[in-house]
Amino acid sequence: ALPVDQLRQVLSQSLSPDVTTRQNAERALLASQTSPGHALTVLRLISSNDAADGPVRQSAAVHFKNMVKKGWAPDPDDADAKKFLVPTSDRDMIKNNLVELMCTVPPQIQAQCSESISLIASHDFPQKWDNLLPDLISRFGNPNWAVVNGVLLTANSLFKRFRYVQRSDALYADILYVLQRIQEPLTQLFTTITQQLDGYANNIQELTARLEALRSINRIFYSLNYQDLPEYFEDHMKEWMMGFAKLLEYKNPILVDEDEELTPGPIDNVQVSVVQNLNLYGNKDEEPFLPYLPQFTTLVWNLLMTVTPHTKHDALATISIRFLSSLIGKMMHRKLFEGEGTLREIFGRIVIPNLTIREIDQERFEDDPAEFILSDMESSDTESRRKCTQELLRAMCRQFEQETTTICSEHVNQMLGQFAADKSKWEMKDVAIHLMLGIAIRAESAQFGVSQLNEGVNVMDFFSTHVYTELQETDMNVRPMLKATSIKFVSIFRNQFSKEQFGGLLPLLIAHLGSPHVVVHTYAASAIEKMLTSKVDGPNNTKVAKVGGADLKPFLGNLFTALFAIVDNLDLNENEYAMKCIMRSLNVAKDDLLDVVSIVLEKLTSALGVVAKNPKNPQYNHFLFESIAVLIRAVCSKDSAHTSAFEHFLFPPFQTILQMDVVEFTPYVFQLLAQILEFRPEGAGLGDGYTSLFPPLLTPTLWERKSNVPALSRLIVAYLGKGAKDLVPHLMGMLGVFQKLVSSKANELFAFDLLRAIVMYMPQEAFMPRMKDIFQILLMKLQHGKTPKFVGLVTHFFALFVGKFGSQGYLDQLNQIQPGLGLLLLGQVWIPRLQSSSPTRLEAKTQVVGLTKLLCDTPALLADTNGHQIWSQILACAVKIVISPDSHLTGVSAEDNDNDAEIGYDASFSLLHFAKRPAVDPFPEVQDAGASLAKSMQTICASHPGVFAPLIQQGLSVDPKLSAGFETLCQKSGVYLA
Numbered sequence: 001a002l003p004v005d006q007l008r009q010v011l012s013q014s015l016s017p018d019v020t021t022r023q024n025a026e027r028a029l030l031a032s033q034t035s036p037g038h039a040l041t042v043l044r045l046i047s048s049n050d051a052a053d054g055p056v057r058q059s060a061a062v063h064f065k066n067m068v069k070k071g072w073a074p075d076p077d078d079a080d081a082k083k084f085l086v087p088t089s090d091r092d093m094i095k096n097n098l099v100e101l102m103c104t105v106p107p108q109i110q111a112q113c114s115e116s117i118s119l120i121a122s123h124d125f126p127q128k129w130d131n132l133l134p135d136l137i138s139r140f141g142n143p144n145w146a147v148v149n150g151v152l153l154t155a156n157s158l159f160k161r162f163r164y165v166q167r168s169d170a171l172y173a174d175i176l177y178v179l180q181r182i183q184e185p186l187t188q189l190f191t192t193i194t195q196q197l198d199g200y201a202n203n204i205q206e207l208t209a210r211l212e213a214l215r216s217i218n219r220i221f222y223s224l225n226y227q228d229l230p231e232y233f234e235d236h237m238k239e240w241m242m243g244f245a246k247l248l249e250y251k252n253p254i255l256v257d258e259d260e261e262l263t264p265g266p267i268d269n270v271q272v273s274v275v276q277n278l279n280l281y282g283n284k285d286e287e288p289f290l291p292y293l294p295q296f297t298t299l300v301w302n303l304l305m306t307v308t309p310h311t312k313h314d315a316l317a318t319i320s321i322r323f324l325s326s327l328i329g330k331m332m333h334r335k336l337f338e339g340e341g342t343l344r345e346i347f348g349r350i351v352i353p354n355l356t357i358r359e360i361d362q363e364r365f366e367d368d369p370a371e372f373i374l375s376d377m378e379s380s381d382t383e384s385r386r387k388c389t390q391e392l393l394r395a396m397c398r399q400f401e402q403e404t405t406t407i408c409s410e411h412v413n414q415m416l417g418q419f420a421a422d423k424s425k426w427e428m429k430d431v432a433i434h435l436m437l438g439i440a441i442r443a444e445s446a447q448f449g450v451s452q453l454n455e456g457v458n459v460m461d462f463f464s465t466h467v468y469t470e471l472q473e474t475d476m477n478v479r480p481m482l483k484a485t486s487i488k489f490v491s492i493f494r495n496q497f498s499k500e501q502f503g504g505l506l507p508l509l510i511a512h513l514g515s516p517h518v519v520v521h522t523y524a525a526s527a528i529e530k531m532l533t534s535k536v537d538g539p540n541n542t543k544v545a546k547v548g549g550a551d552l553k554p555f556l557g558n559l560f561t562a563l564f565a566i567v568d569n570l571d572l573n574e575n576e577y578a579m580k581c582i583m584r585s586l587n588v589a590k591d592d593l594l595d596v597v598s599i600v601l602e603k604l605t606s607a608l609g610v611v612a613k614n615p616k617n618p619q620y621n622h623f624l625f626e627s628i629a630v631l632i633r634a635v636c637s638k639d640s641a642h643t644s645a646f647e648h649f650l651f652p653p654f655q656t657i658l659q660m661d662v663v664e665f666t667p668y669v670f671q672l673l674a675q676i677l678e679f680r681p682e683g684a685g686l687g688d689g690y691t692s693l694f695p696p697l698l699t700p701t702l703w704e705r706k707s708n709v710p711a712l713s714r715l716i717v718a719y720l721g722k723g724a725k726d727l728v729p730h731l732m733g734m735l736g737v738f739q740k741l742v743s744s745k746a747n748e749l750f751a752f753d754l755l756r757a758i759v760m761y762m763p764q765e766a767f768m769p770r771m772k773d774i775f776q777i778l779l780m781k782l783q784h785g786k787t788p789k790f791v792g793l794v795t796h797f798f799a800l801f802v803g804k805f806g807s808q809g810y811l812d813q814l815n816q817i818q819p820g821l822g823l824l825l826l827g828q829v830w831i832p833r834l835q836s837s838s839p840t841r842l843e844a845k846t847q848v849v850g851l852t853k854l855l856c857d858t859p860a861l862l863a864d865t866n867g868h869q870i871w872s873q874i875l876a877c878a879v880k881i882v883i884s885p886d887s888h889l890t891g892v893s894a895e896d897n898d899n900d901a902e903i904g905y906d907a908s909f910s911l912l913h914f915a916k917r918p919a920v921d922p923f924p925e926v927q928d929a930g931a932s933l934a935k936s937m938q939t940i941c942a943s944h945p946g947v948f949a950p951l952i953q954q955g956l957s958v959d960p961k962l963s964a965g966f967e968t969l970c971q972k973s974g975v976y977l978a
Helices: 003-013 019-034 038-046 051-071 089-101 107-125 134-137 145-162 169-200 204-226 233-234 238-248 266-284 287-306 309-326 332-336 338-357 359-367 370-375 386-422 427-438 459-472 478-492 499-511 518-532 551-570 576-588 597-613 618-636 640-660 666-679 687-697 700-704 706-742 746-760 764-784 789-813 822-834 839-855 865-883 929-941 946-954 960-972
Strands: 440-443 449-454 535-537 543-545
Touching: 003 019, 003 038, 003 051, 038 089, 038 332, 051 107, 051 145, 089 107, 089 134, 089 145, 089 169, 107 145, 134 145, 134 440, 145 204, 145 789, 169 204, 169 233, 169 238, 169 440, 169 478, 204 233, 233 238, 238 287, 266 287, 266 478, 266 518, 266 666, 287 309, 287 338, 287 459, 287 478, 287 535, 287 666, 287 960, 309 332, 309 338, 309 386, 332 386, 338 427, 338 929, 370 386, 370 518, 386 427, 386 440, 386 478, 427 440, 427 459, 427 478, 427 700, 449 687, 449 929, 459 478, 478 499, 499 551, 518 551, 518 576, 551 597, 551 666, 576 597, 576 618, 597 618, 597 640, 618 640, 618 666, 640 666, 666 687, 666 706, 687 706, 706 746, 706 764, 746 764, 746 789, 764 789, 789 822, 822 865, 839 865, 839 929, 865 946, 929 946, 929 960
Parallel strands: none
Antiparallel strands: 440 449, 535 543
16 A cells, blocks of 8 residues: 555656646556555545645545445456455454544545445444444433534435335335434434424524424434334324424525525425425325324415426425325315315416426526437426426316316416417416416326326417417527427327327427527427337337338428528537438338438438547437438348448448547447348358457457447347357357356356357357367356346257257266266256246247257167156146247347337447347247147157057146147147157
8 A cells, every 4th residue: 555645646646737746646546446455545545634625635635435346346347347356354444434524524535535425334234233323322411503504415425225115024114223222312403403493593503504404303303204104203294294394494694695696595495395205205195194184285385386497396386296296186185275266266376376487597598508408308307396287286186076177267368368369478378278288198108208188278379370370480580489388288198199290390309499599499300209109009009109111201301401490500519309200201111222321321420420539418329329310221121232331321421430439439339230241141151341350359458348338249149140250260269258258147147148159150060179168168157156037048049059959969968077967957857947937939849949959869868767757847848838928939139129229328238229139040940849849749659659649748747737738739739749
């Protein structure tokens, strides 16, 4: 480990503006961080009180946090991560001193220490760190509020893991462990601080510290109550509810900055945390909470009357509206709200004010469109006042549909009248449309749109009279916010429009792609994309696309011109909605792309060149690569000769990406290279480009990056499928990759993809001499790392091997490792796996083919009663697969509907939906595996009279379904067993 003075110097250099100095320092830190004692030296430096060390201490705290993040519990399958392992010898010392250190350092450093505690605790707490919680609780009474708030923040981050997770015995054991230690001291602290507030009415510093503590206490309360109402809190409900009520009524002008519009104040933050707890209890319908509901309904209502339209009150407004929604939508709380006067008051004082466009919304629309879209678009997760208010309207409709519809319609007509009289009052019309969006929908989903309407509202009539006119306005600078709302209306009600109406809407939406306003052209792109996935009922209970390729064809030119004008405009941020619309349009128009393929490909590769320099928006990048994949699939599936044009176009940018090592893009490039290769004409070989690219693909460092492995293994499999003979010199390199992958649980699936491809495509004489080594590797893993998943993979491989090279080949390979091993594995591994879980689709077919060969070609099974039993069990397994409808034996692969697929970026590995590897049947010569099994049984019964009939009976007698199913199979196959 580096001595403390040297470490101080290196950390100081890591802050240097000079790149070389900084990089050298970072390398030195990296090299020393696994040395015993290094972490403790870092902690000593963090605890130094020398004022001159301020930036270095901060840097040391960040360095320590990063060490813990990467090295406390590294992924066992990530070779890179193991290099950062925090030495075991330092761990207890770190845990014994970290809380004390956090309590003595300045706030910025305290935040880093708190995060480090949370990171360690996420792995070690409570089992391996049982003094952590007592250590934190013992500081609840510390006179220094920085210490109290530090430990409360840390406790809050520890317990967040109790939220949003599935219930389990282990989770409940951890919650119980925490409750037994913290519930009483937390309640006492909460009660004490709420009582203290009045005593410090004029002391901003003391009040702010206490309100900050109360906010953390409330968030801890939320985590501890999230799964179930604990008994202690039920018994002490009164203390908590009295405290919550006091905080909701608490006012103190010295804590309110009237000039601040953006950042919530300390009172706002604590009130948000209180309403979050009320919302939690309200949604759970906890009986002990019901007596307090009328009081809290009034308090939250009063709170909503005082919030300003400013951004600083958005969180308080949205959670308060959400609380009222959760109550008003339930029959059990109907009495709290019934009466026309109450409903009218909700409209006048909550609904209309919170649906009305604010100045800040207009500023965001112009200056920060991404933020506006995030809060306003119907499928985004971000909460906004308008979204919560529309939820409130839907909740009102659930209990008071007729009254709500009547009151709402009055407001809508009044506002539309105001707009008709004075077109500058466009905000009125905007509210009217949002009111309709609030009351018209009974059921919808983000992916599939509205499925059920409020019968008291004529949506199509409203659209024709009030929305359509806005879309017909050709001047894109006239009422742009209202245009965006009108497009949103079309997008939300896409299921309600007929195919003919779509035809009329498409040109209008395409025109809006040309709007200079980012929100408008983004909403237009999103609406078109959603329209292209809209479905109608088809024959035989199927769903078919409302807009097909022929319907889209007349608009293709204008559509692509407008979409690429957005993509090409470098003054705009990368627009993921425009790129998703390009992807979807290409997929719908797949039969009509030959005329535009070169220009579209040129545009896409140009966009790729721009983002490769600095990848910023992962969703945009994903849809860009999906668009290229759609293009390849659409064009090359019709004529494989087009692959050469794609190679010519795409190899240069792909090589640039690989040379620059653009980490985010290499998995995409490997998938597209595999896709083009798979489409290459049969017999065309690999070609020069692919041949020269192959050797670097076996470089070990490429395979160490987790995100590369699925795509790289897919690419190697594609190579084997097209040019296995040319790759014989590289067999040892591929087997080295196989051995590395199979040793990791995360990658064993890809190891077997590679192994199956080697066996399917490589010349037998090339790999057979290596099979003994391969089987030994598999047996080692079966012995030491056996999991159901691995057993499934290895038995799938066994079936393929038997199907290809016969049962004797399988037995010979295993018996040369250990006599009798082949039958032993059959009885103890292979058959039990098939008895416990059935394979499906191609693997099911492979198993039946392999098992059939075992049944017909294995004299060793007839040698004794043990062999007879194994033979009978093999037959039972094969018949079980054949007769099970879940096997989908005739369906080679699961069909994905391209329109229904949720396509998008995934941080671990982004599979390109449109570049998926087509399923390859290893036994195309076997048309019907079930019939083949039946006919094989007929053949061996005929050639060995009286030998197999009793074995068949023995195998199928274990389950009446098997014997009945086998009989039906024989009849269908025209087979009679003597």
